[in-house]
Amino acid sequence: MEPTASFVDAMRAQPENLALAHETLLRDLAAASLPRWGADDSVAVVAMGASLNSSHTLVAALGAAGRPAAAYVASDVADGLQRVRADHSIVVSESGRSPEPLAAARTLAEGTRIGLSNFPAQPIKDEVDAVLGFGGFPDSPVYTSGFTATILAYALLLDRVGALDSGAEGARIPSRAADALRDYADAAETVGRVLAAAKTIDVVGRGGSLTAAAELSLMVREGLRTPSAAFETFQYLHGPMEVLSDDDALVIFGDGRELSIPSSVLDAGVPVVLVTAADESTVPGAGHANLTIVQLPAGLGVFERAVVETVIGQLAIAAAIEHKPYPLEVFLYHQDDTKLPVR
Template identity: 55%
Template sequence: MGASGHSGRALVSLLAQAGYRAVSLTASDVLLSAVGFQPADHYIIVSESGRSPETIEAARRLTQGTRVGISNFPQAQIAEVIDVPLGLGGFEDSPVYTAGYTATLMAYALLLEKVGVLPADSNVPRIPEIVENALADFAPVARAVSSLVAAATDIDVVGRGTSFASALETALMIREGLRIPTGAFETYEYLHGPMESVAAGTVVIIFGDERELTIPGSLLDAGVHVVVMTTAHDVPNEGHPNLTVVRLDSCLAGFVRPIVEIVFAQLVLAEAILHKPFPIEQFIYEQPDTKIPIAMLS
């Protein structure tokens, strides 16, 4: 659910590219399925807190012996419904699950390399170093973009493949942290109608290197601010005052790229909240049933 569900989009994208059947299922959708329904041969169950009731109940219905669980707290209730735990470390995280999201992507990378599903990526062991460099390198542009994001009336976030996961998670963080109406769209879906609501006051954040690069052309002169994060050397309309280009190292692939993409988005969020009259940790609407109380842990 939530950020954990968004991370799964990157997982299934890379599995599909490697030729494996994979689907990212929302736990609440599994709960609507017929009794005994088994949509896969193997399952990766993801819940950073280990206490999401929908995820736990969905996992309970899946085939025993085939459930790998990724959680920051694998000793929580999720322990009852998984067969192999992969713990993230039990670290303290932000309310919008920033460290947990990147750690989950890294866990996917290590898991799929370990079982031989994906070839070894020399950048995976360097992820801590790469993230440290990204935090420093992207800080100035994140600060510049943050004022646009904070002042936006609404925000669209666009991407494809693993970058669709980045789009989904960026949109969620902005809605949760900045309280700005935000939507996430797969690149080609965005072209089929959703972009019709874009107007002056909208900020569009795009992750990608191909069709994504032509999207700003029809938006910039309408007063729309567009941020493109890409490995592409040549970006149409670069230099337009409403276009910000953020360049990624072209060697970043696999799970490393969405990790770096979301680190940039997290930096933007951290800077944008400084323009708001409320703290990022303060949620308005509390839901009593999205987490099993810690007091009930055995």
């Protein structure tokens, strides 16, 4: 069986696990001898669940550099509902055993498929042309280390093939995770109380920050058993926010239009958490009793920021579960077909 850990243990082990992943990924990248990518080469990420949430960072980073990239739901690709015609496809399965990404990989052109997995010897190895491993560290049922390691893998892969100059940023990710675990522990207690008290939780972000927004929403559903949904910032303004009330909570990641969203709902009693690198003086609702601002350091790269934002979300989940009468790691409903047998 694959090694597992509790949510809190896996969360706190991230600096060590990410250091292992960094070493392992560099080794595997060297062994894979991947060719350099052309300036106009297109990239597809094919994944499910949490792994698909991670793809927003890669797509945003490549898009900002003028490179075409898109993410695909693996089950849609496997069933022919979406067709991938990319120069390079990244097939992500943290376990290496998710059947949908593996089936999707069989529809992709040979020679274009790169796999990412914490357990590269699992069935994913048979369905891709090269597989990059994270190191096989224990992870929690609600993914923690495996999720941030996927973001690290994107940075190192894109650097190796010449798509982005992101190797130095990738090297900083283990220490960024350590800093976040230390620096945001107190703020997470406040955010955790907000999450624990809410009947529903909306999470908003765009670009690379949509990774943390989507993943926090998933952790809320899986771990806190609370209804939650994630939205791209501007999409959220086109109707979805209308259900908010003082029984709900809103978590926002970002530095742009995100800054003015809180002021439209604070007086209605909606508790809002804003995670931002912007100065507090630029936030219209700053100082309101219903607004909690979590300040990010300035100058983070897109991959570093996605990891720091994700760790803040993890810490908040760990704090929130202390106010619930059930454990974080126990799922109520089990599906027999979401993983293939362990080799």
